Amino acid sequence: MRILVIGGSGFLGSELVRQCVASGHDVGATYLTRPGEHPEVAWLPLDVRSRADAAAVAGAFRPEVTINAAYRQADWTTTADGAAHVALAVAEAGGHLVHVSSDAVFSGAAPCYDETCAPDPVNPYGAAKAAAETAVKAILSGAAIARTSLIIGSGGSPHEAFVRSLATGRVEGVLFTDDVRCPVHVADLAAALVELAAARMAGVWHVAGADAVSRYELGVLIARRDGLDAARLPSGRRADTTLPGPYELRLDCAATQRRLRTRLRGAREFLAPPAP
Ligand SMILES: NC(=O)c1ccc[n+]([C@@H]2O[C@H](COP(=O)([O-])OP(=O)(O)OC[C@H]3O[C@@H](n4cnc5c(N)ncnc54)[C@H](OP(=O)(O)O)[C@@H]3O)[C@@H](O)[C@H]2O)c1
Structure with a gap:
């Protein structure tokens, strides 16, 4: 092709x-x-x-x-x-x-x-x-x-870079617990x-992932996969800010998934830490 x-x-x-x-x-x-x-x-x-x-x-x-x-x-x-x-x-x-x-x-x-x-x-x-x-x-x-x-990738996305920076104290910020997506x-x-x-x-x-997770939960999953201390990730509520934009966006991908061979894994699956 x-x-x-x-x-x-x-x-x-x-x-x-x-x-x-x-x-x-x-x-x-x-x-x-x-x-x-x-x-x-x-x-x-x-x-x-x-x-x-x-x-x-x-x-x-x-x-x-x-x-x-x-x-x-x-x-x-x-x-x-x-x-x-x-x-x-x-x-x-x-x-x-x-x-x-x-x-x-x-x-x-x-x-x-x-x-x-x-x-x-x-x-x-x-x-x-x-x-x-x-x-x-x-x-x-x-x-x-x-x-x-x-x-999200295997380390290369800006979202993962932000989580790494937060977990290692290189930047200040919070991950929202009330801002939900399907990575x-x-x-x-x-x-x-x-x-x-x-x-x-x-x-x-x-074409989105099967799990709806908050930005905070996503951060914890990324930190654990990368062997970082998830307890260092600051959490917050988007509702306490003046940021414009949607809070919770859940894409229902069922009809698309039925037509595709590619399985759209959820974040909890693709970010699971490697087996010991
Ligand atoms: N990233 C996410 O989490 C996310 C979420 C939902 C949807 N999307 C959608 O996914 C798509 C890809 O996102 P991504 O994260 O891969 O984006 P990205 O890494 O920022 O890449 C954007 C690409 O667009 C090129 N570009 C920017 N301005 C351009 C212009 N005026 N003319 C031609 N090319 C231009 C960039 O070229 P240079 O690198 O050479 O500047 C780069 O190749 C977008 O449609 C975005 O809306 C992304």
Whole structure:
């Protein structure tokens, strides 16, 4: 499969690239600031804020499938307009699109959200991701939109780095006990996205982990896996702050899981400490 990973230099993008190369796919990957590390990959500079540049990259590489994992949390133009530019580029160059979205499109007012739920974002990042979904659907009705949650790895994610810094006293902060997500392992997420791409699956898919955990519980799990003192992790309540955004976001992934071979493990499973 000839596959283009937009945002291939990012955390999720790097794992997508790694898995696609390992499976023998013909891989192109884009970066904004610096290329990733896989030498087998055609690294292509791309700023998705430019509609013309997105069209030029897709037109030159001619992918059979494109997975868009590019975003910038505080930049509407990258996250929303950029997603539209990528969808337009794929519409023009041909092929299937998998667009990576987020649980942040939801407010958290409902106990949980399945694939049929309409976005009701409450912060600018969620609004940009919701706008991106609307644009992708309007431009390419056959595209897959994959909503995910906190992405965790085997040490490499910013969430894990933050927990390590807290547990070793290098930074100050707290982990909220009332801020709940369904973390997913980056390897499970990437495998699921490649499945959606390979099978040309269309529509909205929920690709998050099976366990809903608070940021504090997630921190404790990470600290224990990494052999750090979880008792040093400070806890707090988001309700005691003025931070905007959803408190509890539970993605119901049952319908998506039934269609995938990849098992979406929960955080309690993938962060279990190695057996002695
Ligand atoms: N991380 C999470 O916990 C989480 C949770 C829910 C959903 N998501 C979604 O998952 C996806 C990937 O997240 P991630 O954590 O892997 O992100 P990341 O590590 O921050 O990577 C973002 C990627 O986007 C690229 N990028 C940024 N601005 C760009 C622009 N203007 N034009 C082209 N490329 C640009 C970056 O390039 P450079 O590195 O070269 O600058 C990088 O390759 C995003 O859609 C995000 O919304 C993430």
